[in-house]
Each structure stands twice: as C-alpha cells, then as structure tokens.
Amino acid sequence: MSTIARAPEPAKASLVNDPKVRGLVYQAVLVVVVVGLVWAAATNAVENLRAAKIASGFAFLNSTSGFDIGQTLIPYSATSTYGRAFLVGLLNTLLVAAIGVVLATLLGFVLGVARLSSNWIVARVATVYVEVVRNLPLLLQLLFWYIAVLRSLPEPRASVNPGLGVFLNNRGLFVPKPIVEGHAWIVFAAVVIGIVASIAYATAASRKQTRTGEQSPVLLVALGLVIGVPALLWIVLAVVAGNPIDFDMPIKGTFNLRGGLQIFPELVALTLGLVIYTAAFIAEIVRAGILAVSKGQTEAAHALGLRSGPTLRLVVIPQAMRVIIPPLTSQYLNLTKNSSLAVVIGYPDLVQVFMGTVLNQTGQAIECVAITMAVYLTVSIATASLMNAYNSRMALIER
C-alpha cells in the first residue's frame, strides 16, 4: 500500500530549445553555407576560365618564363622556367626579411633603451623618432627612400665615396666583392671551429661560475677564437701561398663603376624602409618589456653592487625578454609580410615576381595567389612555432 515517491521527471524540453540540437543545426547551416559558397565560386571560376581560354593546374611552372629579373641570388635568365622565377622571388623575399630582422632588432633595442635613458635629449629624440615613424604609412616611407633619396643620388660619375671601396650612386650601393680562392676553406673552417669552441668555452665558463663564482673572460676568448685565429691563419696563408681571399674593388670608370658587388637601390630602399619602420615598433615593445620589470629588481641589483651596465645586462634584460618575445615575434612576421610592399618600388620579391609578372603573363590567378599565400602562411607558422619554442624555454619556471 505504500506509495513510492518518485522524483518528478525533468520537464522534457522541446527539440527546438535543446541546446545540443540547436548547436548541431547551427553547425549544419554553417557547413551548408560555406560548402555552397565554395561550390558556386568553383563552378563560376571553371566556367570563366574556360570562356577566357586560360589553362588551369600547375603545369605552367615548367614552361619558359621569358622575362628577366634584375636581382637574383641563383642563376636565372629569360629562358628559365616559372618555377625558377618563383624560387628567385622567394629567395629575394627571404633575403630582405633576414637582413631586415637583424638590423631592425638592433636598432629597435637601442631605441627602446634610449627612450628610457636618463639623458633628457636622448630620450626625447628617441620618442620623436618612434612617434613620427610609427604614424606614417610604410608605403610612403618606401617611396620616400626610393624616389626622394636613392633615385636622386648623383650619377655613377659623381658617386659618393666614403672610403674603403664603397660607392653610392643612383644605381645602387657598390661594395668590394670577396673572391674566394685556393686555400680559403682553411680560414672558413677556422671560423666555424672557433664558433663551436667559443660555445663550448662559454658553457664551461658558466658552469664554473655557478660552481665557484669565478668569472672567466668569455668575450675576449670568443673574439680571439672566432676572429683572431682565422685572421692569423689568413696572414700566414697570404705569406706562404698567396692571398686566399681577394677583394674585387669597384673602380670608377668614365660612365659607370666596374667590378665590385652591386647592391641594387631597390634592395637598399626596401631594407632601409623596413628596418626604420619596424625598429620603431620594436622600440616600443622593448620599452614596455623593460618597464614591466619591477623597480625592486634594479634596486636589488644596485644594492648588490652591480653598476647600471651589468644591471641591465644580467638582471633587467633577461626578465624583460619574457615580456618582449611574443610581440617581437609578431613584429618579425609583420616585417616579412611588409616586405611584400617591394612591389611598389620594383624589388623582385615573391609578390612582385609571382603575383605580378607571372600572374599577368599566364593569367592563372588562382594558382599564383594560392602558391604565394601558402608561402607566407608557411613562413608565418614556421616563425611562430620557432619563437614559441624559444619562448617556452625562456618562460619563468614557477615552483
């Protein structure tokens, strides 16, 4: 006779209000819309391409390009293939990105520290630099460097010559070109061995310092190993077997310079513009990073008797790096992506060569755009993951 009290069943929600069902419906709608858009675009593209009699597929990469490129890192001529042209453009992009990243980091760190300097005028000048450069479009700056500065340099006959065989004129920057002969490999091998030995020595020295507190002259030893020994070898070789590394000096002719290594004005302008622009952003990142290290750290270092140089180098910067690295990575990526502005001043980078000339010649827009974008995406992802690995190594190890 006892009635069992049952917990009331939860009220059945109608299917329309069930969050799970709703979620599935939303996702299904999204998939249908995306697939539909892609399908419509693809059918239209196929039809349009057929109407315009444009081939599709990547076969064009193997056909002859028929155009020349001013600056190439690998042998290239008008009879080379489009694939080769792609490589040339890619290498040019990587070249300017590599030079730009190194120089922009150096300049950016100097400016970032300068903005925090106790020297009033240094801090002010750095601030003005950062504010002016950050607030002007990169395109404008590139045009300025290329057209207003480099194009209006004197003709080769009246080259600017700051000495050491360096000439600057409206056809670019001319520097001595090293010619490697005979026994030069000994010198290069010595440099490589020197670098390896310096790293080993630095590791041993830091281990010794943690054990005993004694410091070793790491910098001096490293300089001796990397520069001193190879230089000595060079001199010995020069005396014994003739100069192994000769320099082809640019020589001023009647109308043009002969010999030497010509760096085209486009590359100079692009590098200048990218470095100056990116350095302003890096300076702000560095400044923020240094300010993020609490003042107590500096004071504690001073209390231990460290002077301001070692304080910055040993205490502040290592801690600031943790804050600096993530945004610094994105600045490196920005620099790489911004190097595509080369198209404005005619530097043959990936976009200029492949999305410009090759696309116009073949009309295969989809393939060219896809390949170029894939390259930038790969570079972005590769840089991001490299930097993330470094970042996790530098990250604070908490107890």
Added chain:
Amino acid sequence: MAVQSLSGSSLAYVQARQSEPLPPPSLMRGPIAWIRQSLFSSVSNTILTLVVLYLLYLVVPPVLRFAIVDAVWTGADRAACREDMVGHPVGACWAFVVDRIGYFTYGAYPVPERWRVNVWFAMLALGVVWMLWLRAPRRDIGAAYFFVVFPVASFILLTGWGAVGLEPVSTAFWGGILVTLLVSVIGIVFSLPFGILLALGRRSKLPVVRLASVIFIEVIRGVPLITVLIMANTMLPLFLPAGVTVDRLLRPLVGVAIFSAAYMAEVVRGGLQAVPKGQYEGAMSLGLGYWRMMVLIVLPQALRIVIPGIVNTFIGLFKDTSLVYVIGVFDLMKTIESARIDPIWAAPTVSNTGYAFAALFYFVCCFGMSRYSLMVERKLAAGQKR
C-alpha cells in the same frame, strides 16, 4: 659564516671594504643644475649628448630650411619652384599642394558635385565624434547611425541617385583623401560586426564554428594585405557568374573588409577573455540565453575594454589603406604620385613636397587617434582602480 665566505672569495662585484663617503650633492635646482644632471652627468652621458646634438644639427636645419625658410608658398606653375627661374634655393613647393589640393581631396570628382563629398565628410565627422566621445548622449543611436544609416546615406550621396536629383558619379572619378577615408571607414564599419562574430565563433563551444573561425582568422592574418588585395582584384571577377562585373573600387573594399575583420576578431577576443568568468556565470544563472548573455552582459564590457585596441587596429588599417595604390585605386598616395610627375609642375622639389604633404596628413590623423586611445586607456584604468 656565509658572510665570511662571501667576503673571502674574489667576486668582482662585491666590495670588500667600505668606500669613501661621496661629496655632498651639488646644487639641485635651477636650469644649469638641470642641464648638468640630465645631459652631462657623466663622461659617457656627455658623449651621448654631443652625438645626439650633432645628429640633430645634421637633420633639423635642412628640414626646417626645406619646409619653411626656402619654401615657395604661392605660384601658378613650375616656374615658381625652379631654382634657375626664381634665382634662389628652393625648398618645399607648397604652391604645388595649394594648386592641387582639390585633386588631392576629391580626386577627379566633378567640381559642381564636390559639395556632396563635403557633406559626406561632415556626416563622417558627426558619426566619428558620436562614437568616440565617451560621454556623448544616446550612443546607441550613434552606433545605429554609424553602422546602418551612414553607410546607406554615403552610398546614395556619393554614387548619386536620380530619384532624389543627385547626378550619378562613377567611382572611376573618386580619388584622394575621399577614397583614403572611404576605404578606412568601410574597413571599420564592416570589420567591427564581422570581427565580433568571428571572435564569438572562435570562443564558441561548437567545433565546426570554432574551426571555421580559426581557419579564417589565421589564414588572413598570416598573409600580407597586398596578397589579399591582389586576390580580391584578380579572383573576385573569376568567382562571380560570367557577365557580373565588380566595380574597380569595390574590389579593394572587399579585400580590406575581409582583412580588417580578421584583425578586429583578435582584438575583440582579447576583450572577451578579459571579462571575468563570474559575469558569464551570473548571466547564465539569470536564465539568459547565449545571444542575450553576449549582447546584454559580456560584449558591452568586452568592447569597452578593447576601445584602445580597436583604435590601434584602426590606425594600422588607416595607414594600410595606402596599399590600394598597388592595384591602381586613386587614394591620396596615388593622386600624389600622378600629380608629381605632371609636366606643369615639373620642378626638382615637387616630389618631396608631395610626400611631405602626405606625411603631414597621415601623421596628423594617426597621431591624433593614438593620443585619443591613450586618453581612453587612462580613463578606463582610472575606472578600474579601487
């Protein structure tokens, strides 16, 4: 023990004996003391100061001479700005900018119709002030005006509509500052709503929605704007049915909108993450559904936090609009490029003057915006302080 062993070792940076007391500080006030303290406090500081002063000496006088002292302010053609004709060194040829200011502002927009562009500038200013002035009345109406009324009105006003008596003006005639502002405004008007949707999508619990948002955002952020613009320029016509043509000005607008939406999404995501979890939970416990929770509780807080981030993204976008130059749209940079090679104004300093004018325009706009975002940041920080 520890102290003893420390003083016994030969650590270079630990002093073993007490140093001599320093001399009493010299006069700490007055301009001379200030100069000594902040510019010449040590040998290295003095050298730094002298080097910087020398750099300033190298840069500042020539710039001043170019921009002001030797500048030419009036004139009708190149004769006014040529050294061989006026007989003294010529700096900036501002007369060129004065002569071409109409072109730089409106492009080739027909002169009798230029009042419409002026009205548009005024409408834009109204919308911007309404949105950015934090204590403006009825900012919800302002938002509706800026994101709905203003775009429709601009379209009718600028392209023309016979029914209301406005002459149609082809976009081929638009140019200069008009196009620069138009591209940036389209960027912000489209990127903010789409950016919010993408950010919500990226933080959604639905895997397909999340995946789609992440792919879109990361792909667009991983490639340069130029490639997106060239893609919009060359591929948009391919993807549409044959016979449908896309306006030459509309193509970069699509590219810029896509590009800025991806960047805006990341900014908004930062704001969404900064809203405390309790706010989400509080909203859910009140029985609000997803959209009402987002619209009524989370987004108002999140967007307020990221106003500086939005403005900074907009500054970047504003500078980047100059890239439409690459695909042949007549923005400010392109009008300057085409005006500076005009033979009527063929003089050596005309190019630099054009660049100086563009630099001035961009600097005033961007610097103003960055000051604004700093001000907002400070205000928000003050609100957060307890």
